[in-house]
Amino acid sequence: MDTALVIGGTRFIGRHTVEEFLNHGYEVTIFNRGNHENPFSDVEDVEHVEGDRDDRTALEAAALSVDPDVVIDCVAYHPERVRVATEAFSDARYVYVSSGSAYGREEVPKREGGTPLHDCSPEQATDESPATYGPRKAEGDRAVHEAASRGIEAMSVRPCVVYGPYDYTExxxxxxxxxxxxxxxxxxxxxxxxxHRAYVEDVASALRIVAERGDPGEAYNVGDRRLxxxxxxxxxxxxxxxxxxxxxxxxxxxxxxxxxxxxxxxxxxxxxxVMTTAKLAALGWESTPxxxxxxxxxxxxxxxxxxxxxxxxxxxxxxxxxxxxxxx
CATH class of the missing domain: 3.90.25.10 (UDP-galactose 4-epimerase, domain 1)
Structure with a gap:
């Protein structure tokens, strides 16, 4: 049985991602600080490793103890965290949860590889404010592409506004x-x-499908097929x-x-x-009506x-x- 490690995994996108991998026969390990209630605490095929995803040593320890086939990084909000994670999990298929906010130009639709991403200054890369969220996510995408150029099987998924059950953003x-x-x-x-909005279960299935079939270094938009x-x-x-x-x-x-x-x-x-989802659909992904x-x-x-x-x-x-x- 394949093993998936979900960094995050208890609140919204991560919670649905854990369920998606469980439903497709994976053993799943959640890696987080344990600050939120774990809805999978009684599920046999879900393990929990407590640690801070911003701590390089903790990530490296998780990589050794879990030895995952797939890593889904739901909570990487700074590009340096993506660089560290791709190195720590260099033996796995790593999927970074990016964002449609990474796109730096307004056009309809926004396309992977066509629409430019935001630039990101060194100051923005370490900032915490909402104003730098898009640039930070864009720089994380570039970190994934760079890791793939070194032979690491790293990919990105870019959701638009995500909605669905357990959405703590409200x-x-x-x-x-x-x-x-x-x-x-x-x-x-x-x-x-x-x-453009993305139903959360569709985001979870996109993460699994990209982990299984995506091309290293590539980014994939995800959103409702009907807007x-x-x-x-x-x-x-x-x-x-x-x-x-x-x-x-x-x-x-x-x-x-x-x-x-x-x-x-x-x-x-x-x-x-609006973001095109044709590239993701070509991998076999489908949108929930x-x-x-x-x-x-x-x-x-x-x-x-x-x-x-x-x-x-x-x-x-x-x-x-x-x-x-x-x-x-």
Whole structure:
């Protein structure tokens, strides 16, 4: 039986990745600091090695003790960590979880090997701020490519915005909660803005397929094969939840009247973010139908205590917006 080591593995993408490898006959080891509850603590084919992924010695010890065939690195946020990991696991098939944010130019669609990546300065490479996330992920991609040039079987997977069960970011939870709780939902602009999303189980299957069939040094985009605008997404949430929703569009003038901007609404993006997934599909990867993906996502949301409140501009402000619309 093949062995997969998942760096991370207990929260969101990592959790689904562990399940994906288990479902395909792998023995799985989770490597993390143990700061979060382990949902696999009672699963026979899942081991846990405690350690800090930023500690080179701990990674090297895990490589020796586990001797994995595959390594999935879900929590590499700085390029130096990718370089260290590719060296520590040089005898394995290593897959780095990058991001669509690595792309440095706005174009539709963004293509692997075609759309330029962000540059990354030495200062950005060690920074912790959200503003440098894309450059750091891009430099990690370059570290993977460089490792492959030295004979290490390293690949990258670039998800766009990931959604699905157990999403601790709660970005989509905000919109799900709005649809489930209210008849009228405020949406900035005309509702046609497009931010490519990726269902988390599809990201997990992409990681496995790239680990098994991907070419060293290559990067693979992953995202829903069928894209939806924000308005289509909210209608889909309502459909799978068996409810109705009225989407109320608000423009810049109305938002200004209550001191808000469109960017304060989670998952809003003025320019479309779309990534081609043909390269991944050529390896045999398939996307879950979005109706099925959203149904699973909404069902788990209803069982959780997540409401996306950290992204909430406030229902009182939304009521003021609705009042402003009635006066115009």
């Amino acid at each position: 970005r989509l939870d905000y919109w799900i909660a709005r649809v489930l709780e209210y008849d009228r939902v405020v949406v900035p602009g005309d509702g046609q803005h497009l931010w 939806t605008t924000i308005e289509e997404g909210l209608d889909l949430i309502a459909d799978v939840a068996g409810t109705d929703v009225e989407i109320v569009h608000v423009g810049e003038r109305e938002l200004d009247a209550v001191g808000l901007s469109a960017e304060e609404f989670t998952l809003y993006r003025d320019y479309p973010h 979005i109706e099925e993906a959203m149904a699973r996502t909404v069902a788990e949301h209803e069982e959780s205590d997540r409401d996306g409140s950290e992204h909430d501009p406030g229902r009182a402000i939304e009521e003021r917006l609705l009042g402003v619309l009635e006066t115009l």
